Amino acid sequence: MTRSAFSPTVRRPGRLNRSNQIAATWFLMPILAIFTILLLIPLGQSALWSFTELNLYTGEMTFVGVDNYVTVFTDPALLTGVWFTLGFAILNTVIVTVLAIPLAVVLNNAFFGRDFSRALLFFLGVPSLAILGLVWRYIFSPLDSGVINSVLNSVGLQSLPWLADADLARIAVVFVGIWAAVGWHITLYLAYLQAIPADLYEQATVDGASPRQQFFNVTLPQLIPAITVSTFLLITAGLRVYDLPFTLTGGGPGYATNTITQSIIERGVGQSDFGVGSALAVLFAIATLIVIVGQMRLSNSVARRYS
Amino acid sequence: MTVTETRAILVGPETPDARTGPSAQRRRARRLSIVRSISMLTIAIVAAIPLYYVVISAFKTDGDMRQSPLGLPNPITFDNIGAALAQGDIWMAFGNSTMITVGSIAVQLLVGSMAAYAMIIGSGRLTLLIGIVLAIAFAIPLQATLVPQYRLLAGVGLTDSILGVIVLYSSGAVFCYFLIVGYMRTLPVELIEAPRIDGAGPWRIYWTIILPLCRPILITVIVFQVMSIWNDFLIPKVYLSSPANETIILQVYNAVGQFTTNWPLFMATTVIALIPIFLFFVFAQKWIVGGLMAGSVKG
Numbered sequence: 389m390t391r392s393a394f395s396p397t398v399r400r401p402g403r404l405n406r407s408n409q410i411a412a413t414w415f416l417m418p419i420l421a422i423f424t425i426l427l428l429i430p431l432g433q434s435a436l437w438s439f440t441e442l443n444l445y446t447g448e449m450t451f452v453g454v455d456n457y458v459t460v461f462t463d464p465a466l467l468t469g470v471w472f473t474l475g476f477a478i479l480n481t482v483i484v485t486v487l488a489i490p491l492a493v494v495l496n497n498a499f500f501g502r503d504f505s506r507a508l509l510f511f512l513g514v515p516s517l518a519i520l521g522l523v524w525r526y527i528f529s530p531l532d533s534g535v536i537n538s539v540l541n542s543v544g545l546q547s548l549p550w551l552a553d554a555d556l557a558r559i560a561v562v563f564v565g566i567w568a569a570v571g572w573h574i575t576l577y578l579a580y581l582q583a584i585p586a587d588l589y590e591q592a593t594v595d596g597a598s599p600r601q602q603f604f605n606v607t608l609p610q611l612i613p614a615i616t617v618s619t620f621l622l623i624t625a626g627l628r629v630y631d632l633p634f635t636l637t638g639g640g641p642g643y644a645t646n647t648i649t650q651s652i653i654e655r656g657v658g659q660s661d662f663g664v665g666s667a668l669a670v671l672f673a674i675a676t677l678i679v680i681v682g683q684m685r686l687s688n689s690v691a692r693r694y695s
Numbered sequence: 696m697t698v699t700e701t702r703a704i705l706v707g708p709e710t711p712d713a714r715t716g717p718s719a720q721r722r723r724a725r726r727l728s729i730v731r732s733i734s735m736l737t738i739a740i741v742a743a744i745p746l747y748y749v750v751i752s753a754f755k756t757d758g759d760m761r762q763s764p765l766g767l768p769n770p771i772t773f774d775n776i777g778a779a780l781a782q783g784d785i786w787m788a789f790g791n792s793t794m795i796t797v798g799s800i801a802v803q804l805l806v807g808s809m810a811a812y813a814m815i816i817g818s819g820r821l822t823l824l825i826g827i828v829l830a831i832a833f834a835i836p837l838q839a840t841l842v843p844q845y846r847l848l849a850g851v852g853l854t855d856s857i858l859g860v861i862v863l864y865s866s867g868a869v870f871c872y873f874l875i876v877g878y879m880r881t882l883p884v885e886l887i888e889a890p891r892i893d894g895a896g897p898w899r900i901y902w903t904i905i906l907p908l909c910r911p912i913l914i915t916v917i918v919f920q921v922m923s924i925w926n927d928f929l930i931p932k933v934y935l936s937s938p939a940n941e942t943i944i945l946q947v948y949n950a951v952g953q954f955t956t957n958w959p960l961f962m963a964t965t966v967i968a969l970i971p972i973f974l975f976f977v978f979a980q981k982w983i984v985g986g987l988m989a990g991s992v993k994g
Contacts, residue, residue: 407897408816408817408818408897409818409819409821411813411816411817411897411898412813412816412817412821412822413813413814413816413821413895414897415809415810415812415813415897416809416810416813416814416817416825416869417934418805418809419806419807419809419810419829419868419869419872420808420809420825422806422865422866422868422869423829423832423863423869424826425818425847426834426844426862426863426866427832427835427840427869428866429847429867430840430842430843430844430847431835431839431840431843433842433843434781434839434840434843436841437842437843470989471884475818491735491738494731494734495733495759497728499728499729499731499735500728500729500732501732501735501736502731502732502735504736504739505735505736505739506741507980508739508740508743508990509738509739509742510980511743511746511976512742512743513745513923514927514972514973514976515926515969515972516925516927516928516944516972517926518840518926518928518944518947518948519927519944519965519968519969520745520945520947521960522947522948522951522965523745523748523749523965524745525749525951526958526961527745532813535764535765539764539765539766541696541778567745571742575983593823594932595911612770624836627836628836628837628927630839630929630978631928634928634932635928635948648838649838649929649935650839652841652842653841653929653932653933656841656842656845657842657845657933662846665841666842666843669838669839669840669841669842670839672836672838673836673838673839673936674838675836676834676836676839677834680834692965
């Protein structure tokens with residue numbers, strides 16, 4: 389006991405430290421094995437295969453240059469998927485953020501039914517998006533028996549061909565995506581709102597700031613870390629979107645709501661078109677990287693301006 | 696609602712005004728709180744209509760569901776719930792989902808926390824390098840490795856296999872590592888140094904001292920991973936094809952194809968499928984909210 393009580397907490401080079409290094413190496417083995425087998429090698433293969441074409445009968449791989457990339461940018465199905473994914477990611481991020489911040493600010497006040505509203509909104513995002521997509525598929529059914537159409541009919545309006553029309557189907561997917569995500573992000577903003585020191589508001593009130601000024605000069609700057617996290621989660625999830633459009637519309641009508649992920653699965657796994665699937669995967673990884681770096685830079689510069 | 700009222704709902708109580716007395720202020724605050732109650736409850740209830748719709752439809756007959764989609768069941772029927780439960784595979788699907796979720800999270804936590812511990816006891820170039828490597832791994836989207844991963848698992852006969860899915864999910868250890876290492880860094884170094892000088896080996900220190908102290912972050916990680924793995928659709932859809940291996944989410948998805956004419960049965964299956972995640976939500980809500988904060992603050 390005396391020895392440990394007197395032992396310096398500063399790490400000394402020596403026998404103990406070396407044994408620690410050896411132990412550390414062993415403890416890192418599992419994660420390094422998983423990383424190498426499941427991430428690093430497949431990532432390299434994706435990059436390599438994106439320049440090749442596989443002959444399924446002979447198993448031979450031939451180098452085809454950028455042919456697969458040309459296919460991605462000329463095939464209408466794939467191209468529609470790329471655009472829809474980008475549009476979904478942007479709209480979902482912007483609209484959820486614009487809705488979630490004011491709603492969280494209101495829910496941060498005391499009023500009757502607050503906890504109930506919070507819990508209910510939050511729970512909407514808890515079930516699997518795949519199941520929610522299927523439920524909404526029936527609600528949006530283009531038939532007269534669809535929920536929305538029967539409500540429209542009951543107030544004397546015409547039925548709309550919801551999921552059978554390209555634009556309406558896109559709107560439906562974006563709408564359900566927002567509906568499912570907003571509760572989560574309200575909860576995230578609430579967590580940060582509760583951490584804003586109350587004396588900032590007291591000070592602002594003493595200084596005669598109007599509620600509007602308080603919102604823009606106290607609340608919003610204090611929420612910058614929350615906005616950074618929330619928009620990061622939204623945009624990466626938006627780019628990866630697959631289960632919601634797939635279960636709601638199946639990617640249709642035609643390819644109107646096709647996504648990059650759905651294309652990768654259909655081409656790369658379903659049709660064993662490894663070349664095109666891999667080219668999509670590489671472009672997807674690059675797009676994700678650009679978004680992550682860009683978002684980090686943007687939020688850094690915003691944070692600097694406000695501090 | 697006036698402009699001032701809308702603004703006031705958004706930004707909180709009005710600033711005290713010289714012209715109004717304290718009682719006028721109180722009245723105003725009370726009116727505001729009533730407006731907030733009405734508007735927020737309306738928003739929340741309207742947003743929850745689809746869930747209400749699923750639940751009521753599960754107890755309706757097919758004709759009733761078509762005729763009055765949003766009305767209460769008339770007559771109320773338990774046939775759909777009975778029929779959904781009578782399908783033997785729904786229990787098998789629950790079992791598969793449970794096996795996959797529990798197995799994957801056990802692997803992720805063990806591997807992730809071991810790596811985090813290594814980063815705490817190790818030092819210098821090794822940990823720096825590994826830290827960078829794992830940060831890159833964290834940024835790689837699943838989609839970027841999907842096709843080669845599929846061929847890899849197909850090559851070793853692990854497609855359409857629950858074990859194969861657990862192997863795939865093990866890459867989630869990288870996410871667990873990031874949450875756990877942030878927490879472990881806050882533990883005092885003496886907790887590792889003291890028992891080591893007393894002769895305890897690294898494995899014993901990790902298993903009996905450090906891991907139990909990390910319980911709060913482990914619970915947070917478990918809560919988040921349960922929701923993401925239980926609810927996942929992509930990997931089960933790509934990898935699990937035979938009915939015996941279906942997860943509950945996949946089962947509900949496949950049910951739609953089978954019951955295009957029987958939507959009440961689909962709604963009943965959905966209700967049953969949602970019960971576990973609903974119970975989990977009720978039980979884990981405080982950890983979810985706490986974890987959103989803890990996870991985000993540490994980056």
